[in-house]
Amino acid sequence: xxxxxxxxxxxxxxxxxxxxxxxxxxRNTVTAFITGGTIxxxxxxxxxxxxxxxxxxxxxxxxxxxxxxFAGSFLTAIGVYDLIGRWGGMGAALPITGFANAVVSxxxxxxxxxxxxxxxxxxxxxxxxxxxFGVVTAFVVSLLRLLLWGVx
Amino acid sequence: xxxxxxxxxxxxxxGRPVIVATAAVAGPDEGKGPxxxxxxDVKKDRLLGNKSWEKAEAQLLTEVITIVMGKANLDQSQVDxxxxxxxxxxxxxxxxxxxxxTIPFLGLFGACSTMAESLIVAAMxxxxxxxxxxxxxASSHFDTAERQFRYPIEHGTQRHxxxxxxxxxxxxxxxxxxxxxxxxxxxxxxxVVDYNxxxxxxxxxxxxxAAADTIARHLQGTGRRPEDYDLIVTGxxxxxxxxxxxxxxxxxxxxxxxxxxxxxxxxxxxxKQDVHAGGSGCAxxxxxxxxxxxxxxxxGQYRRVLLVGTGALFSPTSxxxxxxxxxxxxxxxxxxxxxxxxxVKxxxVKxExVKxxxVKxExGNP
Numbered sequence: 001x002x003x004x005x006x007x008x009x010x011x012x013x014x015x016x017x018x019x020x021x022x023x024x025x026x027r028n029t030v031t032a033f034i035t036g037g038t039i040x041x042x043x044x045x046x047x048x049x050x051x052x053x054x055x056x057x058x059x060x061x062x063x064x065x066x067x068x069x070f071a072g073s074f075l076t077a078i079g080v081y082d083l084i085g086r087w088g089g090m091g092a093a094l095p096i097t098g099f100a101n102a103v104v105s106x107x108x109x110x111x112x113x114x115x116x117x118x119x120x121x122x123x124x125x126x127x128x129x130x131x132x133f134g135v136v137t138a139f140v141v142s143l144l145r146l147l148l149w150g151v152x
Numbered sequence: 153x154x155x156x157x158x159x160x161x162x163x164x165x166x167g168r169p170v171i172v173a174t175a176a177v178a179g180p181d182e183g184k185g186p187x188x189x190x191x192x193d194v195k196k197d198r199l200l201g202n203k204s205w206e207k208a209e210a211q212l213l214t215e216v217i218t219i220v221m222g223k224a225n226l227d228q229s230q231v232d233x234x235x236x237x238x239x240x241x242x243x244x245x246x247x248x249x250x251x252x253x254t255i256p257f258l259g260l261f262g263a264c265s266t267m268a269e270s271l272i273v274a275a276m277x278x279x280x281x282x283x284x285x286x287x288x289x290a291s292s293h294f295d296t297a298e299r300q301f302r303y304p305i306e307h308g309t310q311r312h313x314x315x316x317x318x319x320x321x322x323x324x325x326x327x328x329x330x331x332x333x334x335x336x337x338x339x340x341x342x343x344v345v346d347y348n349x350x351x352x353x354x355x356x357x358x359x360x361x362a363a364a365d366t367i368a369r370h371l372q373g374t375g376r377r378p379e380d381y382d383l384i385v386t387g388x389x390x391x392x393x394x395x396x397x398x399x400x401x402x403x404x405x406x407x408x409x410x411x412x413x414x415x416x417x418x419x420x421x422x423x424k425q426d427v428h429a430g431g432s433g434c435a436x437x438x439x440x441x442x443x444x445x446x447x448x449x450x451x452g453q454y455r456r457v458l459l460v461g462t463g464a465l466f467s468p469t470s471x472x473x474x475x476x477x478x479x480x481x482x483x484x485x486x487x488x489x490x491x492x493x494x495x496v497k498x499x500x501v502k503x504e505x506v507k508x509x510x511v512k513x514e515x516g517n518p
Contacts, residue, residue, distance in 0.1 A: 002478075004347040004361065012347045012400075016357050019395040021313045028310065076306050085308015086426075092308050101308050109304035112204045126307060 028089050035088025039095045043068050065096055072097030076104040102126040156279065159373025162340045169278035170489060171271075172331040173223035176443035177216045179294065179320025181427075182435075185420040190443040191321075192219050198295055198320050206244060209293035212322040213238070213249040216442075217287055220324040224285070224331075231255045231326075232283035235273040237266040238291045238434055239318075240300060241467075245291050255287065264359075264388050265342070266290040267323060267438040268461025268482040274327035275336040275484070284329045291322035292433030301352070301468055314354040316390050316432035319419060323438025325446070334449035335489035337456075339482065340370035344465065346478040352471050356393025356416075356429055359462040362479030363389055364400035367460060370483040371406065378408045382454040385445065386481070387437035387462040388416035390430030415440035437461050449488045459484045 004012065046067050050060040072095075075081040081101045085092040092098050103123060110122040124131065158164045176191045183194030193215065202208045213236065221228060234253060237260035238245035250257035262269035270288035277283040295305050297318040303309055327336065345365050349358035363386050371377065378384065389397055394414045401408055415437040416430035441459055448454045461484070466477045 002343045002345045002365075004345070009348050012361065012396075015396050015399050016392075018399070019392050020354070020357065021392070023312055076308075079306060082306045082308045086310055088308075089310035098308065101306070105304040105306035105308075108306055109299055126303065 031087055032089045032091030034091065035084065036091030036094060039068075039092070039097055043095070068096050069100045072100030073104045076101045077108065081105075099127060099130070102130070158338070158375075159369070161343070161369055162338055162373025163272070163276065164338050164374075165275050165279040165336050167279040167281075167329065168335045168337070168489070169275045169327050169329065170331050170333045170335050171325050171446060171486065172328045172333045173220050173326045174324065174442035174446040175216045175219035175223060176323045176439045177212050177219070177321055178435075178439055178443075179212075181294070181317075181425060182319055182321050182419060182431075182439060185425065187419060187440065187444050190447065191439065192216070192443075195320075198293065205293055205295035205299065206240065209238065209240070209245040209291055209296050209320075209322075210248040212293070212320070213245055213289060213291040213324075214252050216291070216322040216324045217249065217253070217289055220287060220289075220326050224326045224328070226285055226326070228253050228255050231285045231287055233258065233274070233277050233286040234289070235260055235270040235277075235286060236289040236291075236324075237261050237270060239263065239266075239297050245293075245296070246289075249289075249291075260290075262461065262480060262482065263463030263465055264292070264355075264432055264434050264436065265461030265463035265480055265482050266434040267441060268339075268387065268459055268484050271325060271327065271336060271459070271484045272339045272341060272482055274325070275339060278327050278329050281329075286327045287324055288327055289322065289324035290434035290438040292318055292320070292435040292438075294318045294320045294433075297433060311428055312353040313428055314351070314356065314392050315428045316355055316388060316416060316430055317420065317425075317427035318433035319431045319435040319439060320433075321435040321439045323435065323442035325442055333489060334446060334486045336484060337487050338370070338374055338485040340366055340373060342366040342481040342483070344478045344480050346476055348476045349479075350471070350474070350476050352466065352477065354392060354429075355388070355432060355464040355477070356390045357396060358464045358466075358477040359479035359481065360389055360393040360396040361400060362481040363393070363397045363460055363462050364404075366481035366483050367397075367401060367408075367458070368404055368406060370458065370485070374485065378406055378411065381411060381456050381458050383411055383413060383445070384408055384458040384460065385413045385415060385418075385437075385440075386460045387414075388430065388432035389414045389462055390416040390432065392429050393462070418444070445486075449486060452488045454488060456485065456487045459486060 047064040107123045110118040177193045178191040200208045234255040236246040267290040274286035274288040345362040347361045419431040420427045463480045
């Protein structure tokens, strides 16, 4: 009998609670705030740069996204973004630079297994679910809007 | 009837298989740790000029086996068996390493307990009279493990404080029927123990019950007390698993005290190196045992050590399907040998050998 009984498991969980450290939530919140804040402030600077040169606001957001995606990808490629992510946690993962990191890092990693079955097949191994459920959510929300308020 | 068994699951090696030589090749982070000066080689980077991490890991294992045979002055034609394993799917590091040699090969998987497992297989082969020289080896690599079990290397994620750092490196021990060196006197093969742990970021917790179970059964089988050992060292329970295992043993009336340690807490400098709960991986216990503990046994600073390799038996698939993480632990008892081991022929059973060498534990626990 090597599968512990319910009672043994409960007792073990009590032992474990005594020794298991809690994640440093306050520290993680602060570093995430600083990291996410810095990235988005930089993005705002980029956007202001485009706006100042007469680019239309809607186009300026697209340009800004492209610049930030490039920055995230570039920092991933030179091996810096994982360090930012380790320190900044969600603050580094949530902005579009984090999304770029989630796509570029598997692309780099699995290139060794070839361009088709490696890079091609596994590029979205991390970001794939975000895209799938992002699209599904967008569809559901649009459908609800259509049903409630109709077209227009 | 199995004549070489004592107790329900403990094996006694009356033929006194000797660990005549060990070798350890470490990665850069392991080299920066407190044992850095004790490795045979420390690599400057984790790729070693290869095109993939997997190739680098196989190279580490190949190099360490070559070094250990050189230290024992043996050619590969004189080695009867290679018992080796690693963490990767289909143990490819060991497979591709074995391809480099003409030595008969047994591939082993015991997750991070592989070094202890390979030592047991080696001791059984030698004591059973099936081999004169066996190489027992294990390897792991931070990046190969990371990409198999977690995320791509460059993916920026925050680690939980209970996560462990997979050691990069390889260790090998040459177990012989004759020669000088520390002697493997007994071993306990662990049973799989499952306390329904599901957190893949806390391997120490998943393995702690198995370690406690194996240690208790080993002490029961050999009739020894914790005081009979200078060091009882687990493979990679780390900062969470070790105190939990200690508590579980205390509840059974076994107080291991300060002699209870963990390779995962010995390999890195926890002040300066960001390894969270500690080291893990096959290389963790392989490096610490082959570079450090074996040397202290050779010098007689340790008289008797119990090495308890610990493994978390899961795959990314099993974890994603919601399976729990069962643990396993194998214990190997090693004594500083003063007798020429060749004097006792391999295969001869002498019951009194098991009691040989009663020493005080206070003699030094550096």
